[in-house]
Amino acid sequence: MNKSSGPHEENNRAIEELLSNARDLRWTVGDDIHDQLLKNIYEQAADISDKVVRHDGKKRYDWDQKLDRFLTGRWTGLPMMLILLSLVFWITIVGSNYPSAMLSGLLIDSLHPLLKNFFSGFLPAWMSGLLIDGMYLTSAWVVAVMLPPMAIFFPLFTLLEDFGYLPRIAFNLDGLFRKAGAHGKQALTMTMGYGCNAAGVVATRIIDSPRERLIAIITNNFSLCNGRWPTQILIASLFIGAVAPPALSGIVAAGAVIAVALLGIFFTFITSWGLSKTILRGEASAFSLELPPYRPPRFWQTLYTSLIDRTAIVLWRAVIFAMPAGAVIWLISNITVGDLSLAEWFIRALDPLGGLVGLNGVILLAFIVAIPANEIVIPSILMLTVLSLNLHGMGTGAGVLFEPDSLNSYMQLFHQANWTLLTAVNLMLFSLLHNPCSTTIYTIYKETGSWKWTMVSTFLPLALGFIVIFFVTQWARIAF
Amino acid sequence: MNPNCESCAVHNSNHLRRLGLDMGSFDYMVALAGNPNTGKSTVFNALTGLKQHTGNWPGKTVTRAEGGFAYGDKRFKLVDLPGTYSLLSTSVDEEVARDFILFGRPDVTVIVADATRLERNLNLTLQILKITRRAVLALNLIDEARRHGVSIDDRALSRELGIPVVPMAARQGDGVDALLKMIHEVATGSYVCRPRQVKNKNRKLERAVQKLVEQIHALYPVLPNADWLALRLLEGDERIIGAFRNGTISELTRGEALQTPAVEKVYE
Numbered sequence: 001m002n003k004s005s006g007p008h009e010e011n012n013r014a015i016e017e018l019l020s021n022a023r024d025l026r027w028t029v030g031d032d033i034h035d036q037l038l039k040n041i042y043e044q045a046a047d048i049s050d051k052v053v054r055h056d057g058k059k060r061y062d063w064d065q066k067l068d069r070f071l072t073g074r075w076t077g078l079p080m081m082l083i084l085l086s087l088v089f090w091i092t093i094v095g096s097n098y099p100s101a102m103l104s105g106l107l108i109d110s111l112h113p114l115l116k117n118f119f120s121g122f123l124p125a126w127m128s129g130l131l132i133d134g135m136y137l138t139s140a141w142v143v144a145v146m147l148p149p150m151a152i153f154f155p156l157f158t159l160l161e162d163f164g165y166l167p168r169i170a171f172n173l174d175g176l177f178r179k180a181g182a183h184g185k186q187a188l189t190m191t192m193g194y195g196c197n198a199a200g201v202v203a204t205r206i207i208d209s210p211r212e213r214l215i216a217i218i219t220n221n222f223s224l225c226n227g228r229w230p231t232q233i234l235i236a237s238l239f240i241g242a243v244a245p246p247a248l249s250g251i252v253a254a255g256a257v258i259a260v261a262l263l264g265i266f267f268t269f270i271t272s273w274g275l276s277k278t279i280l281r282g283e284a285s286a287f288s289l290e291l292p293p294y295r296p297p298r299f300w301q302t303l304y305t306s307l308i309d310r311t312a313i314v315l316w317r318a319v320i321f322a323m324p325a326g327a328v329i330w331l332i333s334n335i336t337v338g339d340l341s342l343a344e345w346f347i348r349a350l351d352p353l354g355g356l357v358g359l360n361g362v363i364l365l366a367f368i369v370a371i372p373a374n375e376i377v378i379p380s381i382l383m384l385t386v387l388s389l390n391l392h393g394m395g396t397g398a399g400v401l402f403e404p405d406s407l408n409s410y411m412q413l414f415h416q417a418n419w420t421l422l423t424a425v426n427l428m429l430f431s432l433l434h435n436p437c438s439t440t441i442y443t444i445y446k447e448t449g450s451w452k453w454t455m456v457s458t459f460l461p462l463a464l465g466f467i468v469i470f471f472v473t474q475w476a477r478i479a480f
Numbered sequence: 481m482n483p484n485c486e487s488c489a490v491h492n493s494n495h496l497r498r499l500g501l502d503m504g505s506f507d508y509m510v511a512l513a514g515n516p517n518t519g520k521s522t523v524f525n526a527l528t529g530l531k532q533h534t535g536n537w538p539g540k541t542v543t544r545a546e547g548g549f550a551y552g553d554k555r556f557k558l559v560d561l562p563g564t565y566s567l568l569s570t571s572v573d574e575e576v577a578r579d580f581i582l583f584g585r586p587d588v589t590v591i592v593a594d595a596t597r598l599e600r601n602l603n604l605t606l607q608i609l610k611i612t613r614r615a616v617l618a619l620n621l622i623d624e625a626r627r628h629g630v631s632i633d634d635r636a637l638s639r640e641l642g643i644p645v646v647p648m649a650a651r652q653g654d655g656v657d658a659l660l661k662m663i664h665e666v667a668t669g670s671y672v673c674r675p676r677q678v679k680n681k682n683r684k685l686e687r688a689v690q691k692l693v694e695q696i697h698a699l700y701p702v703l704p705n706a707d708w709l710a711l712r713l714l715e716g717d718e719r720i721i722g723a724f725r726n727g728t729i730s731e732l733t734r735g736e737a738l739q740t741p742a743v744e745k746v747y748e
Contacts, residue, residue, distance in 0.1 A: 011699070015724050018695045022713035025688040033685060033715055038568065040678050045602035052637040053598055056629035205562070208571035292517045293596070293624065298651070 064294055071165070072291070077172040082258065084165070088156045090254040093233055093241075096148035103147065104409075107140040126334070134330025134383075135323045141379035142322040143315065146230045150311045153229060157194070158306040162297035166191050171291060173265075180269045181276025181283070183212035186219070190268060193223030196314075197436050198443040200225075205447075211282045215272050217444055218457045221436045222264040222271070226314045227374030231431045232257045234378055238411055239424035260428050267433065267464065318375035325369050325376050326383065333387040347388055357466055358426040358473030362388055362417065367430070372438050377431065382410070385417045422476050426469040433465030496660055498529025499548035499555070506548060506557040508667040511584065513577055513608055514592035515601050516563030519620045521545075522650040523592055524560040527660070551660050554667070559586065565600075567607045575719070581611050582705070583728060587667045589615045590659070595625035595632055595647070605641065609675035610708040615643045616662045623649040642674040677707075688714060700733045 070076050115136060119128040160166070170187035177184050185207050193200030200220040207213040224232060233253075241253030276282060332342040340348070347361035354360040366380035414423075435458045436444070445454040514520050524530070528547030545560040561580055562573035581589055589612050593601035598619075609615060619634060638645040644662040648655030665671035680686045692710035696703060703709070709729070712720040723729050 011730075012725075014695075014699050018692065018699065019713065019721055019724065021695060022692055022710075023716075025691065026714055026716060029682070029685045029688050029714060033711070034568065036680070036682055036685065037678075037711065038566075040680060041603050041606050044606055044676075044678050045599050048602055048637065048640045049599035051640060052633045054631045054633070056631070205572040205576075290517065295624075 067294060068168070068291065072168050072171050077168075081169060081172055084160065085261070086254055086258050088153065088160070089233070089257050090250055091156060092149050092153045093237055093253050093257070094250045095152045096233070097237065099148040099151075100144055104141075104144040107144055108137070112137060112140065129334065130327055130330050134326040136326070138322045138326025138329065138376065138379045138383055139319045141382055142318045142376060145234055145378050146318055146375060147311070147315055149230045149233050150226070150314060151307060154306040154311050154314075155303050158302050159297050159299070162295065162302055164292050164294045167291050176269060177272065180273040182215045182219075182272040183207045183209065186212065186216040186268075186272070189216045189220060190223050190265070193220045193225060195226055197221055197223065197225045197440040201440060201443045201447055209282075211276075211280050214448065214453060215275050215280055217448060218275065218453070218460060219268045219271050221440065221457065221461045222268045222432070224261055224264055224432060225374065225437075227318070227437065228377075228431050229257075231374070231378050232260055232428055234410075235424050235428050235431075236260075238414070239419075239421055242411070243421065256428070260432050263429075264432050271460070271464075314375070318373060321373035322376045322379060325372070325380060329369060329380060329383045329387070333384070341387075343384060343387060347384070356473070357430075357469045358422050358476070359430060359469065360417070360423070363423075363427060363430075367434060370437075371435070374431070374437050382413065385413055389413075389416055422473065426472060429469050429472065430465050433461050433468055435459065435462045495551055496527075496656075497550040498527070499550055500529050505555065507554040508587040509557045509559065509584070510663055510667070511581055511586035511589045512558060512560045512592060513581060513589055513604070514563055514618075515565055515594060515597075515604055518563065518592045518594040518601065519650050520560055520563060520592045523590070523618060523620065523648070523656075523659070524558060526650055526653060526656050528558055551664055554664065556663070556667070559584070564604065566604060567611070578611070579719075581608060583723070583732070585732065586612070587614060588663050590618050590663065591615055592618045592620050592650075595619050595622045596628055596630060598632060606676070606678050609641065609643070610678065611705050613673055613675050613704060614666050615673060615675065616659065616666055617641060617643055617645045618648050618650075618655070618659055619645055620648045620650050620655075622647040623652065623654070640676060642676050644671060644673075685714075700730060702733050703729070704732070 071080055116132045173187040174184035177186050189200050189203045192203040197220050201217050204213050204216040236253040236256040240256040241249035244252035335342050346365050350361035350364040354364050362384045369380045370377045441458055444457050512520050527549045530547045547558050549556050561577040564574045564577050567578040591605050634645045634647050646655055646659045646662055689707055689710045693706045696706045
């Protein structure tokens with residue numbers, strides 16, 4: 001082993017000499033090498049390009065520019081953005097109603113009792129409970145609640161993306177981000193977050209300055225992700241849409257979802273601004289954003305890839321997390337300590353806090369169970385509500401709760417659990433403002449390499465969430 | 481399709497076997513670099529048969545995606561790098577791309593360029609050609625350029641750059657055959673690239689670079705990108721300084737002498 005240490009050391013000496021030489025020479029060449037190199041390269045690129053590129057000189061009808069003047073215009077840009085996004089949500093909400101009801105009828109009302117009867121035949125009661133009432137039912141809820149909105153939302157969003165609209169959103173929001181002391185490209189990572197926050201956090205790599213990158217990472221959780229859109233859409237359709245006359249309920253529900261998404265953008269700005277004025281002080285750096293040409297999306301291929309790749313992958317992830325969560329929920333609901341089940345102990349412990357902020361113990365417990373994946377918040381709430389109302393016979397014939405029309409049956413359940421419009425609003429707000437899922441937390445740690453910033457990114461939104469719903473609740477209780 | 485095309489030597493797609501994620505053992509490694517939003521992921525999918533999500537916006541890919549394909553009797557591993565405008569500054573995505581081309585030592589680097597914005601894309605191309613000598617320029621979106629009344633003399637461009645240039649419309653699958661052929665030729669060495677080197681006009685800078693290059697070559701006689709490394713040292717690039725200290729640079733000379741016997745001549 002020691003044989004090579006002689007030449008090795010000599011080598012090291014030579015390297016150190018080279019490096020110190022480089023340091024010395026650095027002073028002789030001036031500090032603008034970087035600019036000189038760039039200039040050199042740019043000149044040569046221009047030179048080559050002049051030699052090989054020919055324009056035919058004909059003036060073409062440039063619909064790209066006309067469209068851009070409209071979609072990124074000073075006065076038309078933001079309203080068009082709202083209109084386009086509202087349209088996407090409205091189609092999603094109206095379109096997913098019927099298939100959701102169908103899936104719920106099939107998987108929960110028909111298949112669940114069948115499975116339960118079949119397996120009770122030869123399995124011990126605890127095992128068929130764990131497998132069917134726990135794991136199967138939660139997964140079935142995930143599919144019924146999430147699949148239809150995802151299968152509509154993703155392709156629509158991907159079509160906008162392939163068309164080239166996302167960088168235009170960034171362009172529209174750039175000025176606002178600059179005012180908040182953040183990087184304009186944060187608009188892009190924020191938009192990525194609408195798909196998945198973990199992906200959004202990774203996407204912040206396009207931001208050069210570490211300060212602005214941290215701001216983008218910490219605030220990415222304010223972009224509603226795949227796992228939270230269905231929660232928003234379901235609760236908005238059930239409670240907010242129901243307040244409006246039937247003809248308008250779809251539009252009102254879509255408006256509520258948009259409002260929550262906009263509130264997320266608002267919190268992104270406020271938090272970015274706050275961070276850049278306090279612990280992450282600094283000026284916004286300049287950058288250039290390329291607006292790619294509009295490209296007609298290839299419709300069928302987009303449909304295929306967004307259904308197969310995005311929808312299936314996200315749904316699969318949700319089911320993977322739902323099964324153990326379902327098992328946990330069933331277990332804590334059926335393991336009794338004293339005269340109460342574990343779940344009821346938890347719910348009772350969390351109820352005072354829940355009451356204070358206008359939620360309840362069940363919802364808070366569901367958010368804890370759903371830390372691995374936001375997708376299972378609603379299924380967990382459903383499971384825990386059913387169990388905490390002691391409706392164990394549900395779906396097995398005795399005390400059938402679920403009508404074939406799924407939305408109504410959810411409503412009945414929530415009303416039995418004393419939900420009000422305020423509970424629904426708070427749930428939507430809390431779903432926007434709470435800790436990121438564990439995948440995102442892990443990704444933040446990997447990207448920042450710092451526990452401190454990981455903790456800030458985890459607890460800052462959670463604290464904000466509690467503050468916001470606390471004040472909303474107090475205000476509502478005084479006002480109404 | 482014209483029946484003659486099938487028998488023509490250029491039509492090679494029947495020699496292409498898309499291997500998807502199967503990259504177990506490969507003969508050559510190919511890197512896919514280029515500006516953001518030039519269709520790298522589309523080219524990646526066309527070659528590997530994978531369905532990595534593509535999107536019409538810059539910054540879509542920030543991590544490396546890998547896939548495989550077989551062509552002729554050779555197996556290739558393809559690495560899709562994040563799109564960047566340059567390799568000079570130091571955001572994470574630029575570092576990922578630069579480090580891979582430098583330290584990953586791909587056998588061929590395919591530079592995907594947007595034909596409608598050639599000049600800007602050449603900035604990155606010239607920078608890549610300072611780091612690696614085995615490259616192919618995939619001149620993508622040639623259909624879009626044509627629609628905008630832009631035509632490009634790809635042969636002249638190839639002469640200027642010293643590497644093969646393949647006009648493509650990857651979304652339509654046009655040019656994939658020709659690209660495969662060129663990747664194969666460059667990888668096997670039947671096409672020898674003579675990449676254009678950007679000359680420094682600043683005499684002082686040039687002298688400083690020469691001095692360092694001499695020293696670097698005294699240490700590692702067959703290092704292929706010594707003058708680029710010298711420039712990085714002059715700029716005080718911590719990452720490169722570290723690479724010299726921990727021996728990563730000496731790794732770069734491994735097997736280099738065999739492939740490029742003419743290496744000394746380039747720096748005459």
